[in-house]
Amino acid sequence: MKVPKALFLLFSFLIVPLISVTAQIPDKTTESLIKPEVEITDDIYWQVKAYHPDVKLLRVKAVDGKGNYYDVKAIQDSDDTSLLNVKALVDGKRLPIKLIIIENDDYYPLKAITEDGMIMDVRAITEEGLKLPVKGVSKTGNIIHLRAIDDNLEYYNIISISPFGEVNQVKGLKMMDSDVEAIINGVKIFAHVKAIKINSKEL
Secondary structure, three states: OOOOOHHHHHHHHHHHHHHHOOOOOOOOHHHHHHOOOOOOOOOOEEEEEEEEEEOOEEEEEEEEEOOEEEEEEEEEEEOOOOEEEEEEEEEEEEEEEEOOOOOOOEEEEEEOOOOOOOOEEEEEEEEOEEEEEEEEEEEOOOEEEEOOOOOOOOOOEEEEEEOOEEEEEEEEEEOOOOOEEEOOOEEEEEEEEEEEEOOOOOO
16 A cells, blocks of 8 residues: 555654664663653653663662662753753752762762752662762863762763653763852852763763
8 A cells, every 4th residue: 555645754754853862872771761760740850870881771869868769860841952950859859969079089979959958979779789979070171070980990971861762961060160169058069960962972
């Protein structure tokens, strides 16, 4: 049966963007990324993961003083996906996630900050339940590169993944030359944290 030209063009318009999006990540991980835990309401919540080139994906969670885990999401609130806020979802609130300044630390740890100035760790969680620290480890221009680091000094990049397989890289972003970018709820901030669309092969 001959397919009408208009129907063929409509099919091509819908399927080609989908192929180009899912091609950004290895085929064998696509199914594991589209999970029921991804919440879509008025905003679109992107999963935040620690990524290793051998296709390991680790959960990234905020952890309170009692060891409770909370979701970390990149939040899309418009059609523009080039720069997304990254937040910890804790008890119905969206807490800021920032790189903070710790004296005598060569790196800048990634933390969530509560309204009363308490600091929550942000960790990558292995299958064995190990909680790997996530830190800003190097700087290119005003971009701070984030890594989860295990005991063998193996590095994982931090990425965000949309419900449709689109991938952004999670980075620190400096707006000022001074070490202290801002003070949020009494905590000194080194850099903001965003999910950024970067055309590179860094993944």
